Amino acid sequence: MKIEFPNAKPLSSEDLIHLEKLKSLVEEALEDGQLSIYESDRIQSLTWADGKVAYEELRVVNETIHQVMGDIPPELEWRRLD
Incomplete structure (x- = not known):
C-alpha cells in the first residue's frame, strides 16, 4: 500500500544531509x-536539534533499525532511578 503525503514539502539538500x-x-x-x-540520547538529540521531530526522521530511524536488525529488536540499556 502506497501512502501519499500531498501537503509534504520537498526535502532540501540540508534535510537530506x-x-x-x-x-x-x-x-x-x-x-x-x-x-x-548514550547512543539513544545522541539519536534523540539529533532528531530534536531543530526543536521538532519530522516524519522523515522517524522513518529513517525505524527503517535503519529494521535494515540493521531485521525482525529482532535491539537490546536496550535502562537507567536505574534511585
Missing part, C-alpha cells in the same frame, strides 16, 4: 546489536 547523518548515527549505534542510553 541531516537524514543521512541520522542514518549513519543509528547504524553506528546498532553495530553491537544494543542501544545504550
Whole structure:
C-alpha cells in the first residue's frame, strides 16, 4: 500500500544531509546489536536539534533499525532511578 503525503514539502539538500547523518548515527549505534542510553540520547538529540521531530526522521530511524536488525529488536540499556 502506497501512502501519499500531498501537503509534504520537498526535502532540501540540508534535510537530506541531516537524514543521512541520522542514518549513519543509528547504524553506528546498532553495530553491537544494543542501544545504550548514550547512543539513544545522541539519536534523540539529533532528531530534536531543530526543536521538532519530522516524519522523515522517524522513518529513517525505524527503517535503519529494521535494515540493521531485521525482525529482532535491539537490546536496550535502562537507567536505574534511585
